[in-house]
Amino acid sequence: MEEEVTLIEQAKTDPEAFGRLYDRYYQPVFGFLVSRTRNAEVAKDLCSETFFQALKNIPRYESRGRPFKSWLFAIAVAQVGNHYRSRKRWLSVTIDEAPELVANEDYRPDVSALADEDDLGLRGQLDRLRPLLSQLNQKQQNILTMRYFSDLSIPEISTATSMKEGTIKSHIHRALKKLHVLMSPSLPAEERESIKTYARTDAVTT
Amino acid sequence: MPEQTLLQLEELLRRMGSVEVTEDVTHKYALRRALLNSTRFERNRFRLVWMRFFTYSTTLVAGGAIVAVLVVSVMSFELPDMRRSAPGPSAGSSVRIAPIQLVDMGAREGQSVIERPGLSPEAEPFVSRSTSVQFASFELRPEVRHVLEFAQPSISFAVAR
Numbered sequence: 001m002e003e004e005v006t007l008i009e010q011a012k013t014d015p016e017a018f019g020r021l022y023d024r025y026y027q028p029v030f031g032f033l034v035s036r037t038r039n040a041e042v043a044k045d046l047c048s049e050t051f052f053q054a055l056k057n058i059p060r061y062e063s064r065g066r067p068f069k070s071w072l073f074a075i076a077v078a079q080v081g082n083h084y085r086s087r088k089r090w091l092s093v094t095i096d097e098a099p100e101l102v103a104n105e106d107y108r109p110d111v112s113a114l115a116d117e118d119d120l121g122l123r124g125q126l127d128r129l130r131p132l133l134s135q136l137n138q139k140q141q142n143i144l145t146m147r148y149f150s151d152l153s154i155p156e157i158s159t160a161t162s163m164k165e166g167t168i169k170s171h172i173h174r175a176l177k178k179l180h181v182l183m184s185p186s187l188p189a190e191e192r193e194s195i196k197t198y199a200r201t202d203a204v205t206t
Numbered sequence: 207m208p209e210q211t212l213l214q215l216e217e218l219l220r221r222m223g224s225v226e227v228t229e230d231v232t233h234k235y236a237l238r239r240a241l242l243n244s245t246r247f248e249r250n251r252f253r254l255v256w257m258r259f260f261t262y263s264t265t266l267v268a269g270g271a272i273v274a275v276l277v278v279s280v281m282s283f284e285l286p287d288m289r290r291s292a293p294g295p296s297a298g299s300s301v302r303i304a305p306i307q308l309v310d311m312g313a314r315e316g317q318s319v320i321e322r323p324g325l326s327p328e329a330e331p332f333v334s335r336s337t338s339v340q341f342a343s344f345e346l347r348p349e350v351r352h353v354l355e356f357a358q359p360s361i362s363f364a365v366a367r
Binding site: 013014015016018019022023026027030031034035040044047048051052055056122125126129130144145147148149150151173176177179180183 | 215219223230237242
């Protein structure tokens with residue numbers, strides 16, 4: 001921690017120090033962005049923007065016990081928010097119109113890794129879970145991605161999202177509950193549909 | 207919701223996120239290079255200023271050299287003319303010189319052109335016996351009185367005939 005604070009102080013004026021910070025955090029930030037956007041090219045753009053913003057704002061960064069990782073993830077979360085807001089203006093392409101994009105599993109590492117495994121049951125569950133994640137609202141998606149994909153602790157997520165730890169836990173609990181309901185085959189179709197509709201409205205408004 | 211289901215879901219999510227995302231090495235290093243060469247760092251800004259200075263000054267020096275070559279070449283064409291019109295004795299001004307003897311190829315050694323036998327009497331008025339020689343510059347625009355003065359023997363000769 002002490003070493004990182006020194007490195008951050010050096011990074012404000014020294015490109016090499018900034019390069020060391022970049023090497024340390026490129027992978028977690030890029031991983032988070034790929035998980036959130038599910039598109040490698042978009043993730044690259046957002047990752048570039050995140051680090052340029054970090055470079056721009058690092059002279060104003062003050063540690064105050066706040067982890068640098070959280071600060072960086074806060075920028076990444078803001079970039080994801082910008083991306084989804086601007087995406088509303090995009091032209092949507094159906095799966096039938098661009099089958100090659102769906103076939104490309106390079107940036108779905110969870111699927112690629114499981115391709116060699118015999119665990120078809122697990123793969124089936126993951127296949128069911130993945131589209132359901134996008135039915136959560138942006139806030140919940142960000143929190144779950146940071147918690148389970150990027151391995152951030154609750155205090156780190158709390159700092160990155162500027163929310164209280166209790167609120168983060170509550171968001172996680174509610175998101176998991178919603179996922180469970182959506183995944184549950186025993187749930188009456190009516191109820192599932194109502195949850196889906198609610199989730200969609202929630203995702204758009206948040 | 208049962209606790210076990212929650213744990214199962216968490217486990218599923220962890221499993222989904224546990225697989226390392228393949229990073230694009232080209233993008234990673236291109237971005238690194240761009241960030242480290244950014245002018246937000248004082249050092250790079252200083253380097254950029256010098257780079258700009260040398261870029262512009264090289265152009266200026268090259269341009270200046272070309273202009274200098276052009277000026278020198280133009281000057282070298284004009285110089286002979288300027289030499290001819292250099293200030294010197296002009297029409298009307300006389301210079302005292304020591305008595306000289308004009309010797310031509312046909313004359314015997316020591317015999318002046320004036321004393322040369324067979325000199326036409328008509329040429330007599332044109333032979334100056336004075337020790338002063340008058341120079342006239344025709345490159346400078348002569349005044350009318352100078353022209354008349356210079357041409358007077360010829361006019362007299364023409365009138366006499």
